[in-house]
Amino acid sequence: MTATPQGPTRRAALVSAVCALVVTGAGLTGCGSGDPDAGTNGVGKLPADRIQSRTRTAARSASAVRLSGTVVSNGATYTLDMRLKGDGGTGSVTSKNGTFRLLRVGDHLFLKADAEFWNHESGEGGGAGSTAAANKLDGKYVKVPSGDPAYQRFSGFTDKDVLLDGLLALHGALSTDGHHEQNGVRTIRVTGDKGSGGALDVSLEGTPYPLLLVRAGNAGTLRLSDWGKDFALREPSKQETVDYGQQLPSS
Structure with a gap:
């Protein structure tokens, strides 16, 4: 007969099982992993210029916004x-x-x-x-x-295309500015000239759509939602x- 795990060994097994369920069922980061990109679409690990390119492509491909x-x-x-x-x-x-x-x-x-x-x-x-x-x-x-x-x-x-092409352009050298959250959705922020050239929050969940745009030169702030909703x-x-x-x- 196989012995039942006891004490610390049993607790470790339970924690491991719970973490596996959380990651698989809800798409959340792993328990205690310390990796902000765990369970995401992966764009947070890309250079800023590639993130911007991915999000512009996603925005153009969406049927509605x-x-x-x-x-x-x-x-x-x-x-x-x-x-x-x-x-x-x-x-x-x-x-x-x-x-x-x-x-x-x-x-x-x-x-x-x-x-x-x-x-x-x-x-x-x-x-x-x-x-x-x-x-x-x-x-x-x-x-x-x-x-x-x-x-x-x-x-x-x-x-749609004319407006987004104009609005999603960031000015100056691109860089990432950490992980953030917009309406419960995790994002990676891309900035131009460290923010003076605008800032764009890109979804880390599912398709990397832009969710928040702060335009350069105090030229406005826009939220983008209902992507693909007809x-x-x-x-x-x-x-x-x-x-x-x-x-x-x-x-």
Whole structure:
């Protein structure tokens, strides 16, 4: 008959068994291993430039993503909450003139805002005509003509690849800045010029998607989530839409 392990030997066996279950069942680091990359996707062990390359490839390959946070562009600050995929995007943008919604399906871009926003865009003090036009557009989707300046200003906010290519670029010499955590997900941080050129937290679990971006020069902070999570994207109905004409009111 085989003897049952006793004392320290038995305790060691139990600890070993528990650690094996934890690592196998939950994908967590090994008990007492001291290795922050144990049980991860392995990108934390790569040089910073390869981590950035992997995460850009992952972002491009994803079918969809949600971006939320702030972006400073040309001196203006925008607060974004956008859901994007290959053929368009939808969500809200807040600027100094108020909040508006953007919707792009293919090449068709729609903008929806309240009368106060359109009054700002038309220029304050524009008179009764401007007020009437703004009231007509209030709460309706307006199809933005492709030649209108607003199309160039706002369509980029709905273009997944263009937006990510621009946002995920770090400036200066790349280096890693330790292991971190974003919403319960372990990450490795990559920085440009030790942080002054921006910082990017990359997931160490599953696909190495970017999860948090701090842009260089205090140009905003964005969270990236819902990678690969599909969402409905359709053009608004005729009842929801106003045809303003060849050009939107614009300051």
